[in-house]
Amino acid sequence: xxxxxVIPTLRAKDYKSDVVPVWCPGCGHFGVLSAVTKALAYLKxxxxxxxxxxxxxxxxRLPAYVGAYGFHGVHGRALPLAAGLKAARPDLTVLVAGGDxxxxxxxxxxxxxxxxxxxxxxxxxxxxxxxxMTKGQASPTTRPDWAKSKLTPHGTGIRPFQPxxxxxxxxxxxxARGYSGDPGGLTRLISEAIEHPGFGFLHVLSPCRTFRPExxxxxxxxxxxxxxxxxxxxxxxHSIQADDGMTLGLLYARRLxxxxxxxxxxxxxxxxxxxxxV
Amino acid sequence: xxxxLSQRIESxxxxxxxxxELEHQSAECYRQLAQALxxxxxxxxxALFGLLADMSDARASAVMxxxxxxxxxxxxxxxxxxxxxxxxxxxxxxxxxxxLMTPLQALEVCLDKETLGREFYVLVASESPAAGVRVLAAxxxxxxxxxxxxILTWIRGERGVATRVPEDLDPPNLPG
Numbered sequence: 391x392x393x394x395x396v397i398p399t400l401r402a403k404d405y406k407s408d409v410v411p412v413w414c415p416g417c418g419h420f421g422v423l424s425a426v427t428k429a430l431a432y433l434k435x436x437x438x439x440x441x442x443x444x445x446x447x448x449x450x451r452l453p454a455y456v457g458a459y460g461f462h463g464v465h466g467r468a469l470p471l472a473a474g475l476k477a478a479r480p481d482l483t484v485l486v487a488g489g490d491x492x493x494x495x496x497x498x499x500x501x502x503x504x505x506x507x508x509x510x511x512x513x514x515x516x517x518x519x520x521x522x523m524t525k526g527q528a529s530p531t532t533r534p535d536w537a538k539s540k541l542t543p544h545g546t547g548i549r550p551f552q553p554x555x556x557x558x559x560x561x562x563x564x565x566a567r568g569y570s571g572d573p574g575g576l577t578r579l580i581s582e583a584i585e586h587p588g589f590g591f592l593h594v595l596s597p598c599r600t601f602r603p604e605x606x607x608x609x610x611x612x613x614x615x616x617x618x619x620x621x622x623x624x625x626x627x628h629s630i631q632a633d634d635g636m637t638l639g640l641l642y643a644r645r646l647x648x649x650x651x652x653x654x655x656x657x658x659x660x661x662x663x664x665x666x667x668v
Numbered sequence: 669x670x671x672x673l674s675q676r677i678e679s680x681x682x683x684x685x686x687x688x689e690l691e692h693q694s695a696e697c698y699r700q701l702a703q704a705l706x707x708x709x710x711x712x713x714x715a716l717f718g719l720l721a722d723m724s725d726a727r728a729s730a731v732m733x734x735x736x737x738x739x740x741x742x743x744x745x746x747x748x749x750x751x752x753x754x755x756x757x758x759x760x761x762x763x764x765x766x767x768l769m770t771p772l773q774a775l776e777v778c779l780d781k782e783t784l785g786r787e788f789y790v791l792v793a794s795e796s797p798a799a800g801v802r803v804l805a806a807x808x809x810x811x812x813x814x815x816x817x818x819i820l821t822w823i824r825g826e827r828g829v830a831t832r833v834p835e836d837l838d839p840p841n842l843p844g
Contacts, residue, residue, distance in 0.1 A: 402745075403696060415704040416765035424696075428745045525841040538842050574746035599765065600840050606764075 402427040405437060407457040413448060414522075418596030418605075421570030422516050423455050426485070428573070429580035430458070440483045443472040445497060448523045449489040449516035449596070466496025469504040469513065476509050477651050483584060484511040491521045494530040494551045504589055505560035507649045512583035512590040515553065516570070518598035518605065526601035538601070553593045554630045554641060558623060563588040563646040565626070566619075567638055569612045570596040575638060582640060588648045595636070608636070615639035677749055677792050680800050684735045685743055686750075686792075687808060690785055691731055695724035697781075701765060705774075708767035710834045713774040720778050723815070751791055768834050772826045779819045786812035 405427035413419050430440060440458035444450035446465035453460025459482075463471045472486045493501055493515045504513065519536070521527040528542045530551035537545045557565050564586040568576040576594065583590030595612065597605035611634075619640040620626050626642035633641075677683050698721035705714035764777055789809035796802050 401692075403692075410703045410707060411700070412707050413704065415701060415708060415710075415767045415769070417704075420700060420704075425745075432745055540841060540843055543843060574748065574750075578744075578746040600767075601842065 416599035418570035425576040428577040445492040447489040452487040469500040490517040490531045491529040502560040505562035508588045516596040564590040565642040691728035
């Protein structure tokens with residue numbers, strides 16, 4: 391009998407841990423936490439078969455709030471940690487959570503290679519265009535004229551990082567955008583990212599209530615895609631480049647070879663020990 | 669993002685699943701807000717959300733009791749027939765929430781959520797093609813109305829007292 395068939399059906403709240411979130415009241419990340427637990431419940435994934443990996447930042451606290459296995463790693467290194475885990479334990483459902491700073495700046499290089507490596511995992515980036523945990527500095531996705539940080543009082547003057555376009559250029563096989571204030575839609579996208587065979591990149595617009603209060607207007611700016619996802623990279627490139635960055639939904643999905651190392655042992659422990667004898 | 673109820677609720681079982689989800693989600697939402705505000709030392713607002721969470725739990729138990737013996741369908745989180753993108757009550761879009769909110773502001777948030785919940789039942793009571801669904805939805809709308817009235821009473825009471833704005837112990841480091 392399969393293990394999944396003997397576990398009782400769990401509700402979303404059963405996937406939450408006992409740790410109380412320390413996010414600011416009103417933070418968009420609460421919506422992402424809710425959607426993650428709803429997706430896990432919908433997919434009926436046993437908690438002990440799920441691992442959440444993160445780096446550093448407000449969003450990276452997510453694994454602590456989910457009652458599955460979790461690893462809160464170092465800044466920007468969530469993806470290589472997750473890749474190592476997935477390589478060693480391909481049977482696990484691996485989710486990676488982080489923010490725009492962790493994922494696109496400190497971990498930007500890992501993001502590119504995770505896209506092209508296409509390991510079977512879901513990467514949820516909660517983008518609020520600010521480093522919130524360190525009290526409000528501009529991040530890679532901050533618009534150039536945002537002048538509300540003492541570090542960049544005149545704005546950064548730098549064009550923002552374009553997550554979806556860069557993921558596509560780097561060879562990602564699944565690119566979607568969600569919004570933390572759209573619980574049903576976000577739950578569906580997380581479920582699809584988990585079920586996608588390969589690297590499921592989900593860019594989530596998740597407002598920072600404290601340092602970017604103007605993002606409350608996002609709820610009026612987001613809109614659903616008026617067309618379905620494409621599997622044609624050229625078509626996806628055109629639509630993503632023409633997009634205003636607020637289109638929600640699955641933007642691109644394509645079946646590409648999934649990278650998973652062969653875990654067959656090629657040497658015994660004794661062989662390895664012998665190799666290190668001096 | 670919001671759109672009109674695109675599909676009608678056609679069975680009592682389907683309505684009960686929606687009602688359960690609404691109460692479970694509102695309990696979770698209120699409790700989450702209570703915990704988050706307590707973490708930020710805003711105990712007055714936290715207490716109010718905690719109270720509303722308990723009331724939603726009680727409502728969920730009542731719906732469960734009503735659903736006894738009814739075979740409830742399983743509905744995917746994105747397939748609920750809410751009038752807007754999120755459920756009427758949770759929406760997970762707490763943009764009006766602040767760690768510095770006063771009890772009055774907390775009550776106003778609760779009033780909005782409870783009113784949206786009531787409007788959902790009113791809509792079902794007027795648009796469902798099934799008479800049984802319309803009757804049950806009307807009962808639920810009435811129960812919601814009582815809760816809305818209760819919160820309105822609390823709001824009137826709160827307006828009569830001096831505003832208690834919590835002290836900001838760690839303000840955002842933003843230029844003035």
